[in-house]
Amino acid sequence: MSVIECVFCELMSSGDAQWVKQDGDAVAFLPLPEGSLAPGHTLVVPRAHCVGVQDADPQALHASIDLVQRLSLAMSSALGATGVVVLNASGAHSGQSVNHLHFHVVPCWADDEATFWPSDRSVHSVAGEPRTLLAEALS
Numbered sequence: 001m002s003v004i005e006c007v008f009c010e011l012m013s014s015g016d017a018q019w020v021k022q023d024g025d026a027v028a029f030l031p032l033p034e035g036s037l038a039p040g041h042t043l044v045v046p047r048a049h050c051v052g053v054q055d056a057d058p059q060a061l062h063a064s065i066d067l068v069q070r071l072s073l074a075m076s077s078a079l080g081a082t083g084v085v086v087l088n089a090s091g092a093h094s095g096q097s098v099n100h101l102h103f104h105v106v107p108c109w110a111d112d113e114a115t116f117w118p119s120d121r122s123v124h125s126v127a128g129e130p131r132t133l134l135a136e137a138l139s
């Protein structure tokens with residue numbers, strides 16, 4: 001998918017969105033109403049195109065996470081949220097809906113019984129011990 005065909009790049013280019021924050025290396029806007037999980041559910045997106053956390057420019061990723069934090073604090077101060085759920089899917093078979101890195105930031109309240117934590121469990125098996133393989137890959 002080219003940047004031209006990317007719905008989020010097109011959206012940032014056209015300016016046609018329900019903006020929460022439009023300037024900077026990362027932007028924030030509301031999802032389409034039918035996709036909203038809670039009042040104030042917001043998407044945080046780096047301005048520079050990348051598919052997921054795997055290929056993100058570090059500066060764009062840092063700007064996105066910084067905005068996730070600032071937005072979470074705003075959800076507390078402006079909406080009275082007591083917590084947030086931050087959701088991201090990156091790459092093939094992750095359930096990623098738009099192939100431009102994005103974080104869903106969903107406010108939560110004490111009187112809300114909604115839960116957004118995945119209920120499914122993977123049935124995939126890995127050849128080897130996952131913790132050891134990951135530790136070796138990071139060393």
Ligand SMILES: [Zn+2]
Pocket residue numbers: 003006007008009010048049050099100
């Ligand atoms: Zn894009």
